[in-house]
Amino acid sequence: MSLIKGLPRRPLVAITTVLACAxxxxxxxxxxxxxxxxxxxxxxxxxNQLRKGLGSEVRFASHPExxxxxxxxxxxxxxxxxxxxxxxxxxxxxxxxxxxxLKGKSPYISVSELTGDMTTAVVDRLATLTDKxxxxxAEASSGANGEIRSRADAKWGVMTKRSLIQQAQAGxxxxxxxxxxxxxxxxxxxxxxxxxxxxxxxxLLPEKFAxxxxxxxxxxxxxxxxxxxxxxxxxxxxxxxxxxILRQKRMDxxxxxxxxxxxxxxxxxxxxxxxxxxSAPQLFFTKNSVDKxxxxxxxxxxx
Amino acid sequence: MKKILAGLSFSLLLIFSGCNxxxxxxCNLTGQPNVSYLIIxxxxxxxxxxxxxxxxxxxxxxxxFRVPQRGFSCSGLQSLARFGSNMGLSLSxxxxxxxxxxxxxxxxxxxxxxxxxxxxPRVDYxxxxxxxxxxxxxxxxxxxxxxxxxxxPDLSYVYSGTYRVKVTNSTYDGYYLNIVGSxxxxxxxxxxxxxxxxGWPDSQDCAPYDSFMQTGCLxxxxxxxxxxxxxxxxx
Numbered sequence: 041m042s043l044i045k046g047l048p049r050r051p052l053v054a055i056t057t058v059l060a061c062a063x064x065x066x067x068x069x070x071x072x073x074x075x076x077x078x079x080x081x082x083x084x085x086x087x088n089q090l091r092k093g094l095g096s097e098v099r100f101a102s103h104p105e106x107x108x109x110x111x112x113x114x115x116x117x118x119x120x121x122x123x124x125x126x127x128x129x130x131x132x133x134x135x136x137x138x139x140x141x142l143k144g145k146s147p148y149i150s151v152s153e154l155t156g157d158m159t160t161a162v163v164d165r166l167a168t169l170t171d172k173x174x175x176x177x178a179e180a181s182s183g184a185n186g187e188i189r190s191r192a193d194a195k196w197g198v199m200t201k202r203s204l205i206q207q208a209q210a211g212x213x214x215x216x217x218x219x220x221x222x223x224x225x226x227x228x229x230x231x232x233x234x235x236x237x238x239x240x241x242x243x244l245l246p247e248k249f250a251x252x253x254x255x256x257x258x259x260x261x262x263x264x265x266x267x268x269x270x271x272x273x274x275x276x277x278x279x280x281x282x283x284x285i286l287r288q289k290r291m292d293x294x295x296x297x298x299x300x301x302x303x304x305x306x307x308x309x310x311x312x313x314x315x316x317x318x319s320a321p322q323l324f325f326t327k328n329s330v331d332k333x334x335x336x337x338x339x340x341x342x343x
Numbered sequence: 344m345k346k347i348l349a350g351l352s353f354s355l356l357l358i359f360s361g362c363n364x365x366x367x368x369x370c371n372l373t374g375q376p377n378v379s380y381l382i383i384x385x386x387x388x389x390x391x392x393x394x395x396x397x398x399x400x401x402x403x404x405x406x407x408f409r410v411p412q413r414g415f416s417c418s419g420l421q422s423l424a425r426f427g428s429n430m431g432l433s434l435s436x437x438x439x440x441x442x443x444x445x446x447x448x449x450x451x452x453x454x455x456x457x458x459x460x461x462x463x464p465r466v467d468y469x470x471x472x473x474x475x476x477x478x479x480x481x482x483x484x485x486x487x488x489x490x491x492x493x494x495x496p497d498l499s500y501v502y503s504g505t506y507r508v509k510v511t512n513s514t515y516d517g518y519y520l521n522i523v524g525s526x527x528x529x530x531x532x533x534x535x536x537x538x539x540x541x542g543w544p545d546s547q548d549c550a551p552y553d554s555f556m557q558t559g560c561l562x563x564x565x566x567x568x569x570x571x572x573x574x575x576x577x578x
Binding site for chain 2: 085287292295
């Protein structure tokens with residue numbers, strides 16, 4: 041609640057937090073983050089989960105000829121977990137960019153560069169949110185009676201969809217002012233999130249990410265990190281593990297099929313209406329955003 | 344202006360769910376892995392009602408579980424938490440195979456540690472996806488606690504498949520926290536319909552009468568490359 045108390049004094053900080061959350065969902069990567077003083081058991085457990093998830097299900101390329109397979113497995117990994125689907129065109133461009141990096145024709149993407157590109161993409165996307173984007177998101181958050189529960193403590197109560205949409209539209213206009221401080225605040229937050237992931241992955245999945253800080257990231261690695269930030273997906277656990285977690289969750293909660301259906305969840309753990317971490321990463325991953333993020337519009341070559 | 348900014352923050356947070364610093368706060372607590380926990384909140388956010396709110400569930404395999412804070416400190420909730428036990432026994436159901444169109448009216452579960460001291464044990468039936476399909480309490484428990492009798496739940500709407508039967512003992516004050524174990528039971532004789540013959544049972548097929556469409560029943564624009572974002576998964 042400290043953020044609420046801080047709003048009148050520091051509106052920009054609060055709004056920046058909100059906007060970063062809105063487009064990138066950056067506040068939630070709690071469970072998998074490697075604490076500074078993580079016990080060796082925690083580290084081992086997280087490492088096992090990462091190896092069974094990202095480490096096993098995405099076949100990273102170490103040679104140019106493996107680029108297509110790497111991109112296909114990454115696309116499949118993201119789709120299964122969140123419902124975000126890559127177009128054939130994007131897969132083709134991403135594979136070319138991956139090949140070019142592995143061939144030495146293009147440089148690796150530095151963590152700082154990824155942070156900057158993500159910040160630019162977020163700022164641009166915020167300014168172009170359409171009414172439909174806002175309506176779709178509001179719809180996804182609505183209960184059966186059309187009301188939207190704040191999920192906050194009791195004093196926030198319930199809001200109507202109409203009231204919520206009006207306020208969100210006003211918020212969009214505010215973000216279009218292009219405030220430099222806003223961009224700076226967003227960059228700082230995104231930087232923290234990206235660095236957390238790179239640090240965790242390079243420590244616990246060194247066979248894939250050991251050189252992330254020194255050498256940089258391939259386009260596929262960069263996209264996976266951006267996806268992780270946007271969808272709050274820790275990239276852990278295999279499909280069968282995730283399915284088993286869902287099965288166990290239902291049993292623990294003694295949930296009937298009717299109760300499950302009434303929740304209108306997607307069946308996927310992440311992404312829109314995800315049962316583990318619902319989020320709206322599709323707001324960020326438009327064609328333009330992804331092209332900007334990975335600089336794919338010019339054939340995959342970083343300047 | 345300040346009021347507007349606060350309002351905007353709140354509205355945006357609500358619209359783009361999944362990242363909400365104003366959302367209900369949770370505490371990560373610890374306990375023995377895989378046992379049931381129970382927290383009875385005497386008050387919620389300072390308001391004390393006649394019927395106390397509760398949080399129940401099972402501690403994760405890593406010994407952690409998450410509960411709503413509801414105005415309490417996490418250390419306070421940790422001290423309020425009650426834990427059950429989980430013997431994790433492998434039990435046997437008899438009959439182990441049930442003809443669903445004409446199921447028996449009752450069955451026997453054998454094992455050990457069934458306890459009727461405070462209340463009859465509860466018997467829950469789960470399908471292969473983890474959904475609860477029925478729950479009954481035992482009608483009798485043998486004096487040595489090695490077997491119990493229970494009526495079959497309503498199986499008139501379930502389909503052929505493997506079911507898990509879980510037995511839980513009650514605490515002195517009526518909470519089912521002490522898991523004894525589980526048995527498997529096979530149901531047969533009523534296959535789930537697949538109206539369009541595409542291999543997906545109607546309940547898992549988003550278009551049960553269209554054999555060319557198995558997933559993707561609910562789509563919104565978005566996703567990489569502006570392709571449709573499929574929200575209907577196969578899980």
